[in-house]
Amino acid sequence: MVDAYPQLTDRDTLLDRDCTTLSRHVLEQLHSFSAEAQDLSAIMTRIALAGKLIARRLSRAGLMEGVLGFTGDTNVQGESVKRMDVYANEVFISVFKQSGLVCRLASEEMEQPYYIPENCPIGRYTLLYDPIDGSSNVDININVGSIFAIRQQEGEDTDGQAQDLLQSGRNQLAAGYILYGPSTMLVYSIGNGVHSFVLDPSLGEFILADENIRIPEHGPIYSVNEGNFWQWEESYRDFIRYVHRHEGYTARYGGALIGDFHRILYQGGVFLYPGTGKQPDGKLRLLYEASPLAFLVEQAGGRASTGTQDILDFVPDRLHARVPLIIGSKNDVALVESFVKERIREKAVL
Numbered sequence: 001m002v003d004a005y006p007q008l009t010d011r012d013t014l015l016d017r018d019c020t021t022l023s024r025h026v027l028e029q030l031h032s033f034s035a036e037a038q039d040l041s042a043i044m045t046r047i048a049l050a051g052k053l054i055a056r057r058l059s060r061a062g063l064m065e066g067v068l069g070f071t072g073d074t075n076v077q078g079e080s081v082k083r084m085d086v087y088a089n090e091v092f093i094s095v096f097k098q099s100g101l102v103c104r105l106a107s108e109e110m111e112q113p114y115y116i117p118e119n120c121p122i123g124r125y126t127l128l129y130d131p132i133d134g135s136s137n138v139d140i141n142i143n144v145g146s147i148f149a150i151r152q153q154e155g156e157d158t159d160g161q162a163q164d165l166l167q168s169g170r171n172q173l174a175a176g177y178i179l180y181g182p183s184t185m186l187v188y189s190i191g192n193g194v195h196s197f198v199l200d201p202s203l204g205e206f207i208l209a210d211e212n213i214r215i216p217e218h219g220p221i222y223s224v225n226e227g228n229f230w231q232w233e234e235s236y237r238d239f240i241r242y243v244h245r246h247e248g249y250t251a252r253y254g255g256a257l258i259g260d261f262h263r264i265l266y267q268g269g270v271f272l273y274p275g276t277g278k279q280p281d282g283k284l285r286l287l288y289e290a291s292p293l294a295f296l297v298e299q300a301g302g303r304a305s306t307g308t309q310d311i312l313d314f315v316p317d318r319l320h321a322r323v324p325l326i327i328g329s330k331n332d333v334a335l336v337e338s339f340v341k342e343r344i345r346e347k348a349v350l
């Protein structure tokens with residue numbers, strides 16, 4: 001029989017869990033009420049607001065005019081822009097515009113960062129973000145995400161070229177993503193473990209779901225667009241042949257990095273987007289896609305690599321630099337790297 005009156009301790013725990021909102025959690029993580037802790041907590045609260053606005057629009061997208069489909073424009077990456085990309089990009093700008101918190105926003109959808117000069121004397125942070133990751137999924141009502149990273153503004157960005165952002169991902173203060181799935185989840189790290197929150201629509205709050213998520217050291221999933229098989233270097237084909245010939249692997253690929261990454265974070269395995277003949281550096285962008293997820297995966301005990309180098313050590317030469325990405329469980333990332341290294345050795349011998 002179900003106990004309708006749980007023990008006091010259980011009840012306390014449940015209530016406590018319901019009350020662990022994102023902003024409270026950030027402050028607890030930083031163990032302080034310092035100015036920086038307050039800033040980061042406020043930034044995370046704003047990011048959560050952006051997530052709620054985007055989730056609300058996505059949930060009604062099929063019922064509203066002018067939400068789905070393409071705008072007809074092409075972005076700085078040469079990709080067709082979707083209406084939801086534009087909307088979500090604007091949402092992040094508008095929630096931060098008058099916040100006094102960040103003085104620069106850099107996104108996949110904008111060639112140059114968006115500056116908020118009135119925040120600059122006090123706003124010491126830059127927000128990097130991909131407003132809608134996996135936007136090809138929007139029109140068919142499958143999961144998409146938003147990815148973000150917070151960096152300290154370092155030095156002056158006098159020419160507006162954001163040269164100070166061309167640094168390794170180890171300088172990120174915090175990173176995370178929002179997954180718009182059956183429920184809306186926010187996953188973040190501030191350098192002290194990885195934590196997930198579920199949006200409770202009745203409260204309008206992100207409530208703590210899982211604290212200190214650890215990625216398994218090995219997992220069954222490999223997640224890659226195998227349609228590119230013949231465009232990859234031989235080493236990636238070696239890996240795919242290996243998983244085809246060994247038991248215990250299963251393929252999952254959803255077309256949205258965030259969805260695929262989220263599965264691997266919880267269940268283990270590896271996600272890959274290697275370079276192709278046409279795009280030797282792959283498709284994914286370093287500063288607002290690969291680096292934030294690399295920060296998270298390391299915090300969860302996993303790894304992220306270009307094939308030859310840790311993603312977090314990779315220094316980009318431009319804002320929208322792309323990078324091959326291999327991310328997930330420690331052992332599975334190492335397995336892919338072993339094929340890459342083997343082919344490099346072979347080439348060196350020839």
Ligand code: AHM
Pocket residue numbers: 079108130132133134135136225255256257258273283284
């Ligand atoms: P986007 O941010 O413009 O949507 O592009 C990134 C997406 C990732 O979410 C996903 O992993 C990848 O592109 C899918 O690319 P492909 O269709 O080539 O497999």
Ligand code: MG
Pocket residue numbers: 108130132133134289
């Ligand atoms: Mg993306």
